Amino acid sequence: MIDRIVQEWRTRGIGVLIVGGQVMLASGLREQTKDLDACLAASQCPTMLEWLGEKQLQGATVEIRAGSAPLHPDWMSRGWTCHVEIDGKDRLDFFGIPLRAPNRLVQRFFESPAETSLASLTELGYLKRTERAQYWADIDLIVGRLREHGDLDAGTEHLFGNALVEELLANRQSSEYREALLRGQQTDGRPILRLGLTAPVDELRAMARAEQRFWEVAGALRSDEIRDTLKAFWRKHAGAIRAGKDFRERHSALLVAAQSDLPVSPIRDPLALINRARAESGADRWAQLLPATPALAAQYFPERRMHLAARLQQEPST
């Protein structure tokens, strides 16, 4: 019972930011979902581990699913995930700061880690830019709902592919539209919104396909690398992890194994991944279609964005 689990967390003051299907459900964009995707700040990891250990002591079966990283800030804060199943039916997927997390989601981890809240639809839209077709269907629904709520700009932020082309073609003759779009925040990280105002139709269509394809390829490359690493790790350590008599022992075994054998960053070379996605998607046919590689890597990997922001703050202003 996902609702009871969340209630227990709230009662105990364990803060999570709920993302994924539950946000779609809360917004009336999905009828049901079995999983709970919960983002945890570093400070909440120990209390969540304690809660999971207690569930086992109270008689529940708490299993760590294969493919998990430890529920520990060193791994969770860099994009790994941990998957737990309670009594064979409730699936909890724990994230730290998820890949492609927007700025406010990152801020929230430092400002109010002990509160429980749902991500906004706009935030969820960023998290769903992956290789999964279902997620792009979700993005379409998110755009529709944002527009129903009157937030047309937020909708445009998540318009991709043909839907984006249709919108631009329908409106770009209007000087007011062009001026407003150029002034808007949406173009900050998506140059296509600027280029699309003047590009020939066929080229615009090709650019829109390539832009969406970039996120799909980047997601697939990321998934492949993580899957390969985790497969090798779990093949080697599953026996030791599963030999633990309860959740606490199993998680301790997972942590010990990870300390020696699982890199804290799930992607070895973020810049190489971005460059490969750029090339494989065909997006590099247009030099300006996507932001520069370091900026894109900062969009994709929040850890890099935080690092860059900290460095900029330290540099004396000139």
Place this chain on the structure above:
Amino acid sequence: MNSNEKRPFTEYLSPEARERLARSRDEVLKEHWGPDRFEAYRARFKPPAWLAAIPQLPERDDNGRLPGLT
């Protein structure tokens, strides 16, 4: 307003264009399915009470900015 300040671009759209963009999925479905089927659909999509009790982060920050990636 400062001319360099970022504003929602839809502020500049004509009323007709805004209406077309804002036409909700619900309106489209209601027209397509008819009211009975539409209401049945809406009832099915009612979010559970426990989720409705959890605060959802607003779409924009206090300065009206989207929670962007840059």
